[in-house]
Amino acid sequence: MHPLLADRWSARGYDADATMSDEHLQSILEAGRWAPTGGGRQPVRFVVGRRGDPTFAGVTEALKRGNQSWAPAAAALIVLCTDDLPDDPKMHDYATLDVGLAAGQMIVQAQADGWNAHPMGGFRAPDLVQQFDIPDSVRPLLVLAIGRLADAAALPADIRERDGRERTRLPLSEIAFAETWGRPLVPDNR
Numbered sequence: 558m559h560p561l562l563a564d565r566w567s568a569r570g571y572d573a574d575a576t577m578s579d580e581h582l583q584s585i586l587e588a589g590r591w592a593p594t595g596g597g598r599q600p601v602r603f604v605v606g607r608r609g610d611p612t613f614a615g616v617t618e619a620l621k622r623g624n625q626s627w628a629p630a631a632a633a634l635i636v637l638c639t640d641d642l643p644d645d646p647k648m649h650d651y652a653t654l655d656v657g658l659a660a661g662q663m664i665v666q667a668q669a670d671g672w673n674a675h676p677m678g679g680f681r682a683p684d685l686v687q688q689f690d691i692p693d694s695v696r697p698l699l700v701l702a703i704g705r706l707a708d709a710a711a712l713p714a715d716i717r718e719r720d721g722r723e724r725t726r727l728p729l730s731e732i733a734f735a736e737t738w739g740r741p742l743v744p745d746n747r
Contacts, residue, residue, distance in 0.1 A: 561665050561668050561669055562665065564668070565664065565665070565668050566673070566724050567673075567674075567675040567676065568673045568675060568704070568706055568720050569626075569627040569675065569716045569719055569720055570627070570630075570706060570707045570709065570712040570716045570717065570720045571627070571630040571631050571632070571673070571702070571704030571705060571706065571707055572630065572704065572705045572706065572707040572708075573608075573629075573630040573707070575632050575704060575705035576607070576608070576632055577607060577632040577633050577672070577703065581670050581672065582605070582607070582633060584666055584670055585633075585635075585663050585666050585667050585670070585672075585674075585703065586603060586605070586635075586663070587666075588659075588662040588663050588665070588666035589601060589603065589637070589659035589660070589662055589663040590659075591662070592655065592658040592659040592661070592662045592663075593655075593658050594655045594658070595648075595651035595652075595654060595655055596651065598648065598651070598652070598655070599655075600639045600640045600641065600648070600651075600652040600655055601637060601638070601639060601640075601652075601655050601656055601659045602637075602638040602639070602640050602695060603635055603636065603637060603638070604616070604635070604636035604638065604685070604689050604691075604697070605633065605634075605635050605636075606633065606634045606635075607632065607633050608629070608630075608631065608632055608633070612634075612689075613633070613634055615685075615688040615689065616634040616636060616680075616685065616688075616700060617629050617634065618684065618688070619680045619681050619682075619684035619685045619688060619700075620677070620679065620680050620681075620700065621679035621680060621681065623679055624677050624679045624680065624700075624702075626715075626716075627716055628675075628677070628700075628702045630704060630707070631675075631702035631703055631704035632672070632703055632704045632705065633702075633703045633704075634700055634701070634702055634703075635663070635700070635701045635703065636685055636689075636697050636699070636700050636701075637656045637659060637660055637697070637698055637699040637700070637701060638656075638691065638695045638696060638697045638698060639652035639653060639655065639656055639695065639696050639698060640652070640692075640694060640695050641694055641695070641696060652696075653698060656698045656699055657699075660676055660699055660701060663701060664676065664701070667703050671705070672703050672704065672705060673703070673704060673705070673706055674701055674702065674703045675701070675702045675703075675704075676699055676700075676701050677699065677700045677701070677702060678699060678700075680697070680700050682696065682697045682698075685697045709721070729741070729742065729743045730742075730743055730744060
């Protein structure tokens with residue numbers, strides 16, 4: 558597996574003094590813009606805030622309590638939305654997949670540029686809709702926090718402990734099947 562993927566993790570301990578250049582922000586947004594998209598529809602839209610601007614403050618206010626404890630130290634908060642076709646329910650599902658693909662590419666690009674990206678589902682979408690006058694046909698689906706890692710010694714104990722946990726995933730033998738559900742494609746690789 559490529560080191561950009563193997564080394565990726567969702568940190569909470571960000572350096573609140575780090576700022577993101579226009580170049581790095583645009584690079585991350587371009588990665589999302591060029592993500593695969595169902596039928597070439599390109600339904601993904603971004604609401605972008607950098608720490609200190611009104612957009613960042615509005616996104617922060619819409620985060621749920623757990624995320625409000627660490628996300629304000631991020632250099633940028635990006636809301637990923639889908640612009641759905643209201644008369645085509647199939648597009649509703651495809652657009653959701655497109656947001657996931659865009660987020661994945663943005664996370665890898667951030668990692669390649671020396672940043673850490675943490676995707677969040679813990680936010681109040683109606684608050685974002687109201688705060689940013691988001692049209693009825695557009696759904697906020699994910700917030701991406703992007704920041705530079707802080708010195709672990711400077712972090713609050715709870716964030717330092719969470720960021721210090723070992724990153725684990727289920728083995729392929731439990732998630733990749735062949736011929737019938739539950740029959741591992743590969744032997745147990747623990």
